[in-house]
Amino acid sequence: MPYVSSAQNNQKPVQIYYEDLGKGKPVVFIHGWPLSGSMWEYQITQLTQHEIRCIIYDRRGFGRSDRPFTGYDYLTLANDLKAVLDELNLNEVTLVGFSMGGGEIAKYFSQYGNSRVAKVIFISAVVPFMLKTDDNPDGVPKETFDTMLQAIMDDRPGFLEAFNKEFYGVGLLNQPVSNAYLASSLNKAMDASPIATIACAQSFSSTDFRKDLLKINVPTLIIHGDKDKTVPIKLTGEQTAKLIPGSVFKVYEGAAHGLWFTEKEKLNQDIIDFIVP
Secondary structure (H helix, E strand, C coil): CCEEEECCCCCCCEEEEEEEECCCEEEEEECCCCCCHHHHHHHHHHHHHHCEEEEEECCCCCCCCCCCCCCCCHHHHHHHHHHHHHHCCCCCEEEEEECCHHHHHHHHHHHHCCCCEEEEEEECCCCCCCECECCECCCECHHHHHHHHHHHHHCHHHHHHHHHHHHHCCECCECCCCHHHHHHHHHHHHCCCHHHHHHHHHHHHHCCCHHHHCCCCCCEEEEEECCCCCCCCCCCHHHHHHHCCCCEEEEECCCCCCHHHHCHHHHHHHHHHHHCC
16 A cells, blocks of 8 residues: 655654545645545545546544554644655645645645645635634634543544534434445544544644635635534634635535535535636
């Protein structure tokens, strides 16, 4: 299986699993929490038919990548992204970040500028800042995240099962995904390292990306669902659009957080139109 070795700070190199599929304009997909690169199944099967080269990888601690005890801060995660771009010698690439994956993109730009990158797509992304602070009064209270982390530590399967339903907007009168898909998604989440699951939740809930986003100077597409309860649009997508001049902001009406699947046909077309105008 193909791996990229990411060596940082004189620590033991971490092996990052990736897949490189198709030919054409290169696109690197960065997955959300608590899933893996396999979440992009419904993008790579379609986009590779449109002269788009799709690269997916598993964040450290998830999927088939190594599971170190440390290294789940965004600086380290952005360096893992850089290792993928460097190893595959990718240029003029489009970075697509879903949810937590938007943070790697923002931090990459603050560290390396637009090196190798031509375009950016944020999908249901956690940027610019989730946590409530004095200068971010509309953010999520720390107590809410603390309760979430405690629930993960107390009963990870139980937490993830409930989280999974909200993720896709499942309710008594709304069933946008099948029970089989919910089960598959839960299995992927449970397959992740519990240490990585907790540490990454701490990272995406507390990292301030507002200054990082100011470094993004390439064409940027922002996509967010207006029914996203996991990563509320007013706190994230709307603010990101304000911080990146010239960005294109598309609101998917009625869409919950997991719109890469529930709105896959629409999303895939928007990605194609943005990458191959």
